[in-house]
Amino acid sequence: MPVLKALKKMFGKGEGELPASGPVATSSAPTTAVDGAARQRQPKPAQTAREPQAAKADSQARSATAKSDGPKTEKPRRARPAQAPASTWKLEDFAVEPQAGKTRFHDFKLSPELMHAIHDLGFPYCTPIQAGVLGFTLQGEDAIGRAQTGTGKTAAFLISIITQLQQTPPPKERYMGEPRALIIAPTRELVVQIAKDAALLTKYTGLNVMTFVGGMDFDKQLKQLEAKHCDILVATPGRLLDFNQRGEVHLDMVEVMVLDEADRMLDMGFIPQVRQIIRQTPPKGERQTLLFSATFTEDVMNLAKQWTTNPAIVEIEPENVASETVEQHIYAVAGSDKYKLLYNLISQNDWERVMVFANRKDEVRRIEERLVKDGVSAAQMSGDVPQHKRIKTLEDFRTGKIRVMVATDVAGRGIHIDGISHVINFTLPEVPDDYVHRIGRTGRAGASGVSISFAGEDDSYQLPLIEALLGRKITCETPPTELLKSVPRKH
Numbered sequence: 001m002p003v004l005k006a007l008k009k010m011f012g013k014g015e016g017e018l019p020a021s022g023p024v025a026t027s028s029a030p031t032t033a034v035d036g037a038a039r040q041r042q043p044k045p046a047q048t049a050r051e052p053q054a055a056k057a058d059s060q061a062r063s064a065t066a067k068s069d070g071p072k073t074e075k076p077r078r079a080r081p082a083q084a085p086a087s088t089w090k091l092e093d094f095a096v097e098p099q100a101g102k103t104r105f106h107d108f109k110l111s112p113e114l115m116h117a118i119h120d121l122g123f124p125y126c127t128p129i130q131a132g133v134l135g136f137t138l139q140g141e142d143a144i145g146r147a148q149t150g151t152g153k154t155a156a157f158l159i160s161i162i163t164q165l166q167q168t169p170p171p172k173e174r175y176m177g178e179p180r181a182l183i184i185a186p187t188r189e190l191v192v193q194i195a196k197d198a199a200l201l202t203k204y205t206g207l208n209v210m211t212f213v214g215g216m217d218f219d220k221q222l223k224q225l226e227a228k229h230c231d232i233l234v235a236t237p238g239r240l241l242d243f244n245q246r247g248e249v250h251l252d253m254v255e256v257m258v259l260d261e262a263d264r265m266l267d268m269g270f271i272p273q274v275r276q277i278i279r280q281t282p283p284k285g286e287r288q289t290l291l292f293s294a295t296f297t298e299d300v301m302n303l304a305k306q307w308t309t310n311p312a313i314v315e316i317e318p319e320n321v322a323s324e325t326v327e328q329h330i331y332a333v334a335g336s337d338k339y340k341l342l343y344n345l346i347s348q349n350d351w352e353r354v355m356v357f358a359n360r361k362d363e364v365r366r367i368e369e370r371l372v373k374d375g376v377s378a379a380q381m382s383g384d385v386p387q388h389k390r391i392k393t394l395e396d397f398r399t400g401k402i403r404v405m406v407a408t409d410v411a412g413r414g415i416h417i418d419g420i421s422h423v424i425n426f427t428l429p430e431v432p433d434d435y436v437h438r439i440g441r442t443g444r445a446g447a448s449g450v451s452i453s454f455a456g457e458d459d460s461y462q463l464p465l466i467e468a469l470l471g472r473k474i475t476c477e478t479p480p481t482e483l484l485k486s487v488p489r490k491h
Contacts, residue, residue, distance in 0.1 A: 039056060071294035089116045089204075096124040103430045105159075108138055111166050113204035114159065121200060127152035128316045131333045136312035138163055144291045144304045147316040150416070150440055154194055157183070157258045157290050158201050164256050164288065165207055165231055169212035177225050177249045178211075179233035182281070183258040184274060186410075188213040188236060189381075190388060193416055194260065195234045207231040212239045212249075216385050222248060237265070237273035244280055251280040254287055259307070262293040262300050267456070268410065271303070284309050295433060325443035326423075327450045330463065335456040337484055338426060340368070343374060344483045345424070345452065346404060351418050353397070357438045358407045358426045359459075367426060368406045374487055381407035381415070409434045415441060428462040432469040 036326070072092055096104050103126040106117050126134065126264045128146040136143050137160035145239075147153050161181045170180060183198075185191045195211040202209055208228050212221055212235035225248060233240075233249070243249040257278070265271060281287055289308045293300045296315070303313060333341055346354060358364050361382040371378035379393045396402045398417050409429060420442045429435050435453075442449025455463055455476060467473050 014231075059112070062275075077341050078158075081181040091115055093180055094119040094124075099125070102126075108134055108161060108415065110159065111205070114162055114166070114201065117201045117203045117205075118159075120203070123155070127156075129153050129314065130156040132314035132316065133157070133290075134160060136314070137288070138298075140164075140288060142284075142289045142308040142311040143314060144293070144296075144301075144308060144311045145316075146293055146296050147314075151316060153292050155198050155201070156258070157292070158194075158198050160288075160290065161232060161256050161258070162201060162205060162207065166205060168255065170229075170231075174229065174253065175250060176229060177243070177255045179230040179249070179251070180253060181224070181232045181256045181258075181434075182254045182277075183234040183260060183349075184230065184235065184237055184240065184265075184277065185234065185260045186268050186270055188215060189394070190261065191236055191413055192391060193235050198234065202232070209234065211235065212243055214239045215390070216388060218242070225249070237270045237277060241273055241279055244277065252279065252282060254281045256288045256290070257281055259291045259303075262291050262303060263295045263297060264410075266297075266299055266303075276441055278307060280291075294437070325448050326439050327448070327486060328439065328474055329450070329452045330455050330474050330476045331452060331479045332460070333454050333479055335458055337479075338454050338456060339370060340487055341374070341454060341479055341483055342367070342424060342426060343486065345422075346376060348373075348483070352400060352403055353417075353421055354404045354422045354424060355415070355420055355441050356404060356424045356426055358406065359408070359430060361408055363427065364406045364408055368404075371404055373407070376404055377402050378404040378406060381405055382410075383385070409437070415455070417441075421449060423449065423451045428455060428459040428466065429454055430462065432462070432465045435466045436469070 007272060018329045036057055064309070089112070091106075094106075094115055096106055098104065105126060110118075114390060129145055129151045130153075133143050133145050133153070133156040137157070145153060145156070159181075181192075183194055185194060191211055191213050198209040208230055209232045210221075210224055210230045212233065214236055218375060222243075225243075230249075235243075240249070244251065259265070259274065263485055265274060271455065282305060289306050289311070291300075291308060291311075331341065342356065345351070356367060361384055364380050364382050365384075368378050368380040378396065381390060381393060385393070393402065393405070394415065396403050405415070406426075409431075423439050425435070429438065439449075439451040442451065463474075463476075
């Protein structure tokens with residue numbers, strides 16, 4: 001396909017070539033700022049190639065013991081924790097028949113502990129992005145991947161990370177705040193979701209997963225870091241920089257780094273922070289870097305070129321831009337009638353789990369307040385909501401205590417909850433790609449779903465761009481009269 005050919009040309013790949021690990025760049029490790037003072041890191045020994053990473057253990061052990069100037073308050077070192085207790089589960093308990101056109105997790109060399117967790121989750125076959133990415137990353141190669149939300153890319157990079165950390169034993173002693181794998185994501189919701197998936201996949205491995213996000217108590221997050229070693233760290237850029245600049249977290253032992261939703265990080269202005277973080281990690285020739293994005297814009301590809309070494313390019317083209325399991329409707333409605341239409345749709349149909357999207361935080365707040373006032377159990381999800389409240393709200397929505405979640409695009413993109421029956425676009429998104437992400441909140445895991453969009457005088461001009469992206473027309477409907485009747489007053 002033309003796009004893929006252009007990408008491969010950018011990274012120097014011919015059509016028939018498989019990506020191979022390039023030569024390792026040799027450079028001294030960076031100097032990190034700790035409470036305003038410089039802490040000199042010893043240069044790491046040069047390597048001639050990036051091995052399947054087993055040989056990196058010696059280099060890491062030397063790096064850990066070569067630290068001469070620690071932070072002002074020396075962090076305690078502790079012996080490597082004991083491995084998780086042996087399980088009676090055997091691979092024979094996870095029987096999966098080969099099928100034409102499908103890749104099994106059995107087809108990769110994954111540990112019994114990891115296979116046990118995959119079996120618990122009920123995933124016998126890889127999704128296309130998993131099959132494509134793991135073929136390269138399990139050999140230690142860098143990769144950049146493009147796939148829609150809900151395609152399994154999170155499991156793809158987590159399986160790769162877990163395998164790497166299992167194959168390469170950690171040094172017997174290391175600082176508590178030195179993660180071996182780092183995952184950076186743009187939103188708090190996405191960080192929490194990735195960490196939840198990581199906890200399920202590391203269940204039998206003895207690896208520790210930690211999260212650093214803004215909006216939560218700094219000291220509480222620091223205590224978990226001081227209690228045990230951090231193997232996999234999932235973080236938003238700002239909070240990670242806080243920990244790093246205070247000398248609580250050091251990134252010079254990172255073996256695998258993942259940048260998730262790189263296009264969204266660009267949109268949200270996080271790239272300068274991400275650059276500061278990456279400077280604290282080993283040179284790109286001494287770490288494995290995986291970058292994922294929903295779109296491959298020129299800016300995303302330029303970042304990938306700077307931060308990866310000869311990466312494999314895995315691009316999964318969906319058969320349809322929008323899932324066939326989602327039934328799509330457009331209602332032509334005056335802006336003054338949008339709220340009445342929303343209220344009547346939810347109340348008359350007795351819907352139990354609905355997501356409503358609006359473009360601005362003030363719109364989200366007003367919609368949520370009106371629904372609650374009119375007796376509908378609703379909550380809002382935007383950047384203004386404190387993190388502890390966001391987590392509780394998501395759990396209440398997941399368990400059915402809250403019927404309606406009203407969200408902005410940024411807050412809603414990291415929400416992956418099964419059983420959302422309807423998505424309502426109170427306002428059409430300003431970016432056509434966001435329409436696909438919005439309606440992807442329903443119709444997940446093979447279930448059917450419905451999306452209903454309100455096209456008013458202020459946003460209907462977005463409809464042709466959305467239809468061009470979808471590759472088809474969506475017929476505008478006039479709402480039935482009963483859906484436009486006045487909202488009853490609550491006494």
